[in-house]
Amino acid sequence: MNKYTPADKKTMYFIGVTTKKSSIMKVFPRWMDYFGIDAQIKGIDFIPHDEAEKYREAVSFIKHDPLSLGALVTTHKIDCYRACRDLFEGSGEYAQLLGEASSISKRGTELWAHAKDPITSGLALEAFMPNGYWTNTDANMLLLGAGGSSLALTLYLVNKAKHSDDVPKKIVVTNRSEGRLKEMQHIHSMLKLPFTIEYHHCPTPSDNDVLVNSLPEGSLVINATGLGKDGPGSPVTDAAIFPKNGYAWEFNYRGELVFMDQARAQQKARNLTIEDGWVYFIHGWTRVIAEVFHIDIPTEGPEFDTISQIAKETR
Ligand SMILES: NC(=O)c1ccc[n+]([C@@H]2O[C@H](COP(=O)([O-])OP(=O)(O)OC[C@H]3O[C@@H](n4cnc5c(N)ncnc54)[C@H](OP(=O)(O)O)[C@@H]3O)[C@@H](O)[C@H]2O)c1
Structure with missing residues (x-):
């Protein structure tokens, strides 16, 4: 049974273990205000090394739901990619080399996987x-x-x-x-x-x-x-x-x-x-957000400092 509800506004997912505890739940809405994007974040929790079918269900849902735009994947980067490989129309070079995906996004009708950690x-x-x-x-x-x-x-x-x-x-x-x-x-x-x-x-x-x-x-x-x-x-x-x-x-x-x-x-x-690891956290999220929403987010300079500051204020 599909437990996922079609999104009623632009939605990015966080596929992790205890997603509610992450700072991103507070930071994301403030960043979206800053970028002028009307979007929400939803957590999807799996236990480490969960059943392949569960990963497939989540990724298939995102793939087919028009307002579900993508996801950042933490702990399940390898398991999720392995279970869902055939659902992706394209994979970045690092995703292929490492056999993992920390970023899931859409390019038109195609679903893409990227490994952003390198x-x-x-x-x-x-x-x-x-x-x-x-x-x-x-x-x-x-x-x-x-x-x-x-x-x-x-x-x-x-x-x-x-x-x-x-x-x-x-x-x-x-x-x-x-x-x-x-x-x-x-x-x-x-x-x-x-x-x-x-x-x-x-x-x-x-x-x-x-x-x-x-x-x-x-x-x-x-x-x-x-x-x-x-x-x-x-x-x-x-x-x-x-x-x-x-x-x-x-x-x-x-x-x-x-x-x-x-x-x-x-x-x-x-x-x-x-x-x-705070700056690592900021880069980790902003690189995936840039991919999911198709926006340019600088990696240094005054705008990056503002984005960092917004996040810091929620700590
Ligand atoms: N700030 C951020 O945004 C950010 C981004 C990426 C990662 N991180 C953090 O970085 C940490 C590592 O991430 P990861 O994805 O690389 O995790 P991982 O794949 O689980 O790797 C951790 C490695 O450390 C090894 N290890 C554990 N205890 C050790 C010890 N005493 N001496 C030597 N090696 C030891 C483990 O070995 P075994 O094989 O024996 O288990 C495992 O291979 C995580 O806590 C993650 O949350 C933070």
Whole structure:
């Protein structure tokens, strides 16, 4: 039985797990006012790795309902794309490479799938790293966690390197399970990488500490594990020593964010720059909204700052 009601005004969907809790529910209406679009957002909650039929039902509904214009997909990016592949008339290059879709939109009568993380994670990175930083230093990038967003960031750098040498010369990736490292390695093996990369199986936070402690000065340590939001704790222990003059980036902006507290405890002594996932969140949503409503939304400059400010006011 179809539980979806045809939209009576332009509607974008958020396909996630606990969508009502997300800041976007408050931010979206304010952004729509700003863009002058009369549209609403509706959450669709599935449990992680839900039945394929449920994903198909939701995506088929969006495909055939005229005022349902598209969706942003979080946790179910891979499962949903896999279950609904034949429903899409077109898929972007990254969606095909990664086998996932975080953006569902319409182009005329066609339904399109895109993977936006390789773009949005890069925009978020560039927002706080100084221009030319990687060209001018031998700092490394340490990615704690080899999941989807970590892989996406490496793909952003692969693409950036086609027109710039401002990418890390060395990346170190760790993961709790070996499988994710192998998946990442498999995708990397199909590409020409502009950096050297080491993959480390690190089942415990103490294993991650060893790699944090051995980073050269100025390196960037990223918590891409979800620990501190999706799960308790942090991927490193309190004994980890962040690199002098380095950077610490937590991919999330809500939750306990223990990793950020650990970095803050050393901020003065190690002269650290610390960043959370708020700007990543803004880019993540605005890139999909631009696709769904076919509007131009800048990725920097005064208009982007206004869009960010509107979102901040709802925090
Ligand atoms: N701010 C934003 O807008 C934004 C955007 C994208 C992502 N994020 C956040 O970033 C986090 C990661 O996202 P994702 O899509 O990449 O998730 P994901 O695919 O679930 O990846 C997380 C990875 O971290 C690994 N991990 C967990 N604990 C670890 C530890 N102690 N040491 C090393 N690796 C560990 C997991 O390994 P196993 O294989 O062992 O589970 C998994 O491979 C999520 O919390 C997400 O919400 C935020």
